[in-house]
Amino acid sequence: MTPRQRPYLARTVLALGFVSLLTDMASEMMVPLLPVFLTVTLGAGPLALGWIEGAAEAASSFLKFVSGRWSDKKGRRRPIVVWG
Structure with a gap:
């Protein structure tokens, strides 16, 4: 029996996945804060x-x-x- 190997992913795929995660997190953080900014800061x-x-x-x-x-x-x- 051969030892179980970890699946291989290219560094580019991992880097793009990480960047996509950060972009999504930034977008999702902005959505709940936008109404607060508009009402408190801009007085909307x-x-x-x-x-x-x-x-x-x-x-x-x-x-x-x-x-x-x-x-x-x-x-x-x-x-x-x-x-x-």
């Missing part, structure tokens, strides 16, 4: 906060739809995925 009311959050979600949904359609029409998805 609940209505303004709702409009800002709604506009951000609407823009995100619209861009996902448009980029998905463009990706399907273009056919070559790899460059789109690589370049974001």
